[in-house]
Amino acid sequence: MDLHPNLVRQLRRLRLDADSPPADVAQWQQFLGRISQAYVDARQDVYLLQRSLEVSSTEMQELYARIEASAESRVAAERDHLSAIINAFSDGFCQLDLDGLVVSSNPAALEILGDDPHGQLLLSSIEFHDQGEMLAAREITDRVCAxxxxxxxxxRLIRRNGVSVPIALLLFPIIQGxxxxxxxxxxxxxSDRLASERRLxxxxxxxxxSA
Known part of the structure; x- marks a missing residue:
């Protein structure tokens, strides 16, 4: 059985053999405690992912609001500032028009998507679920625009080359005027998060x- 390197190190520290459980109950409980902490850490990673997406969404909405409130002489500077922030995001970001066509994207999005999505119907290549039901691209567009x-x-993202990529996704309206x-x-x-969950x-x- 192939074990994750971190687990192998934990076994070695506790002088445990992967092929047979220890006779020492205290030693076994100590090991189980470390495994339990691994599950706690995994849940924390999921929570941090969710909060990160929420914060990104809030920041984007605030930045668009600032541009809207700026005098004309400051609009260009605000847009440049917004563009710099978007390009620095570690998460992918795409701006879509009311028809669902991509009008801009940052470098992180290009890496995730595998190519330049400009002018494409991004949502047609994404399997998006709401309350267990997969939504069509048109329904997603209509609901967010509303x-x-x-x-x-x-x-799940299906790239043009057919590769399937698991993703976390957040969609929010851009309101101006x-x-x-x-x-x-x-x-x-x-992908990395799901791989860790499978190992656990x-x-x-x-x-x-073995118990």
């Missing part, structure tokens, strides 16, 4: 089998 904020922490002019999309590749699940099963 003022809703939608989120799926287990969405009291009207929705488009919407923003923040996305993050969660395999470990849990292995512990159950």
């Amino acid at each position: 003022g809703e904020t939608l989120r799926d922490d287990n969405a 009291g009207e929705t002019t488009g919407f923003g999309v923040t996305l993050r590749d969660i 699940l395999r470990l849990s099963k292995a512990i159950g089998a």
